[in-house]
Amino acid sequence: MADSLIERTVFIVSDSTGITAETFSHAVLSQFEEVRFEAIRLPFIDSADKADAAAQRIEQKARDDALPPLVFSTLVDPEIAGRIRNASCIFMDLFGAFVQHLEETLGMKSSRSVGRTHTNGLSKQYNKRIEAINFSLAHDDGQFVQGLQQADVILVGVSRCGKTPTSLYLAMQYAVRAANYPLIPEDFDRGALPHTLLPYRRKLFGLSIQPERLAEVRNERRPGSVYASLHQCRQEVADAERLMRMEGIPWLSTTTRSIEEISTKIMDEVGLDRLTY
Amino acid sequence: MADSLIERTVFIVSDSTGITAETFSHAVLSQFEEVRFEAIRLPFIDSADKADAAAQRIEQKARDDALPPLVFSTLVDPEIAGRIRNASCIFMDLFGAFVQHLEETLGMKSSRSVGRTHTNGLSKQYNKRIEAINFSLAHDDGQFVQGLQQADVILVGVSRCGKTPTSLYLAMQYAVRAANYPLIPEDFDRGALPHTLLPYRRKLFGLSIQPERLAEVRNERRPGSVYASLHQCRQEVADAERLMRMEGIPWLSTTTRSIEEISTKIMDEVGLDRLTY
Numbered sequence: 001m002a003d004s005l006i007e008r009t010v011f012i013v014s015d016s017t018g019i020t021a022e023t024f025s026h027a028v029l030s031q032f033e034e035v036r037f038e039a040i041r042l043p044f045i046d047s048a049d050k051a052d053a054a055a056q057r058i059e060q061k062a063r064d065d066a067l068p069p070l071v072f073s074t075l076v077d078p079e080i081a082g083r084i085r086n087a088s089c090i091f092m093d094l095f096g097a098f099v100q101h102l103e104e105t106l107g108m109k110s111s112r113s114v115g116r117t118h119t120n121g122l123s124k125q126y127n128k129r130i131e132a133i134n135f136s137l138a139h140d141d142g143q144f145v146q147g148l149q150q151a152d153v154i155l156v157g158v159s160r161c162g163k164t165p166t167s168l169y170l171a172m173q174y175a176v177r178a179a180n181y182p183l184i185p186e187d188f189d190r191g192a193l194p195h196t197l198l199p200y201r202r203k204l205f206g207l208s209i210q211p212e213r214l215a216e217v218r219n220e221r222r223p224g225s226v227y228a229s230l231h232q233c234r235q236e237v238a239d240a241e242r243l244m245r246m247e248g249i250p251w252l253s254t255t256t257r258s259i260e261e262i263s264t265k266i267m268d269e270v271g272l273d274r275l276t277y
Numbered sequence: 278m279a280d281s282l283i284e285r286t287v288f289i290v291s292d293s294t295g296i297t298a299e300t301f302s303h304a305v306l307s308q309f310e311e312v313r314f315e316a317i318r319l320p321f322i323d324s325a326d327k328a329d330a331a332a333q334r335i336e337q338k339a340r341d342d343a344l345p346p347l348v349f350s351t352l353v354d355p356e357i358a359g360r361i362r363n364a365s366c367i368f369m370d371l372f373g374a375f376v377q378h379l380e381e382t383l384g385m386k387s388s389r390s391v392g393r394t395h396t397n398g399l400s401k402q403y404n405k406r407i408e409a410i411n412f413s414l415a416h417d418d419g420q421f422v423q424g425l426q427q428a429d430v431i432l433v434g435v436s437r438c439g440k441t442p443t444s445l446y447l448a449m450q451y452a453v454r455a456a457n458y459p460l461i462p463e464d465f466d467r468g469a470l471p472h473t474l475l476p477y478r479r480k481l482f483g484l485s486i487q488p489e490r491l492a493e494v495r496n497e498r499r500p501g502s503v504y505a506s507l508h509q510c511r512q513e514v515a516d517a518e519r520l521m522r523m524e525g526i527p528w529l530s531t532t533t534r535s536i537e538e539i540s541t542k543i544m545d546e547v548g549l550d551r552l553t554y
Contacts, residue, residue: 017541031387110308264294
């Protein structure tokens with residue numbers, strides 16, 4: 001992207017955090033590969049004054065760029081949105097079209113209350129997420145064995161294959177209590193799962209990784225060690241995959257997958273594919 | 278929500294993880310407070326066969342509910358999207374309208390490549406996120422003092438005020454290297470910041486919390502302890518806020534804010550409000 005020719009400014013405007021608009025704009029704009037987008041967040045635009053100040057920033061940028069910026073808006077209040085829409089910009093009203101469609105479909109009016117979508121600071125689901133994060137941190141890397149019966153899923157795999165970030169993502173995004181437990185050479189010598197895990201067999205999900213990539217990752221931590229050697233990584237990965245196959249544990253490779261993709265696959269496999277709003 | 282009368286099924290359909298569609302649908306649907314939405318994720322729908330199977334699940338649900346489900350789709354391929362659209366459902370094409378608008382504005386065609394939006398498994402930005410998560414974990418709760426000069430931000434505050442989940446969220450969502458460091462009664466007795474933090478003053482951001490809420494949180498960890506007593510919590514919070522004011526550290530209260538809201542405010546305050554796609 002560094003040497004691409006076309007640049008374009010994007011504003012993310014929201015009466016709340018702007019995370020929805022940012023996720024959405026990123027997904028849509030990544031379909032235009034020849035353009036380098038510089039995104040500026042303008043969160044918490046929840047009053048006419050703030051909207052006017054935001055509109056001024058957008059105007060200024062339009063003059064500086066000599067091109068109207070793209071604006072992705074999740075502003076709910078039409079009055080506030082209108083003040084941004086009138087600036088020199090390509091205004092994308094993310095909610096507008098869909099809210100109207102939904103109002104017709106559901107036969108009711110939306111609340112259109114500013115910031116409503118993210119003010120879940122004290123909701124039950126929110127507290128579940130925070131508890132899940134604490135659970136995943138406490139049960140990282142097999143460090144705390146009590147409480148594994150409360151895990152929704154226990155990730156297993158060799159050291160540095162991606163268990164920790166995946167556990168944390170599952171907890172943070174989906175309130176899933178994800179523990180993780182390392183598979184180590186002693187387990188392979190014994191040819192069996194760690195005893196601690198035996199009661200929780202059905203909760204196990206395996207992660208694996210290409211030995212070459214694993215060696216890279218381990219070398220960042222402990223350069224030049226036996227632990228990071230390609231020979232050691234090859235051995236451990238082969239042993240771990242054999243063990244998981246033998247024990248009938250579902251598993252996947254993390255090598256070319258993002259934590260979002262890995263987490264989604266896990267949720268799918270273990271049947272955690274439903275949510276209630 | 279438990280006793281609400283209206284229920285409606287929602288399908289999240291994507292050729293990738295569905296996280297964009299899920300975030301978006303959650304934000305839009307939370308504006309209809311009288312309805313309880315049950316969301317079913319159908320990720321990785323990237324072939325005609327999978328689309329047909331998904332369409333069948335939607336058809337079945339339409340019969341079971343005797344109502345067409347809502348479908349939020351981020352399917353990029355029009356052929357695959359068409360197979361879902363033809364099922365009995367209220368089809369919301371999240372990308373369709375905007376992609377066309379953007380194609381006209383930018384004067385170019387989108388790539389419309391399936392799954393493109395999330396196949397960032399090996400990108401630079403993705404690696405930065407994973408490194409930031411590792412950094413935040415290693416610098417949680419002041420446990421590792423070396424490397425603080427590489428932090429983008431260092432969160433400070435009393436024990437259990439929300440520093441850890443916020444640090445992890447900043448790392449995971451924004452690739453921000455967020456360390457955190459506790460303020461403890463010894464610091465308040467001395468009336469000064471921990472020595473370790475003095476070189477990094479300008480990176481400090483404070484979190485505080487209502488003493489009543491703090492006592493609740495601490496009681497979950499150590500029920501009935503002095504540490505969890507309302508008296509102790511009141512004292513620590515008052516001392517911490519006094520210290521932060523005295524030292525000119527920007528801070529906010531986490532009591533009624535979600536980690537998304539807290540993180541967005543921090544990014545805003547410390548000037549980390551830009552992203553490049």
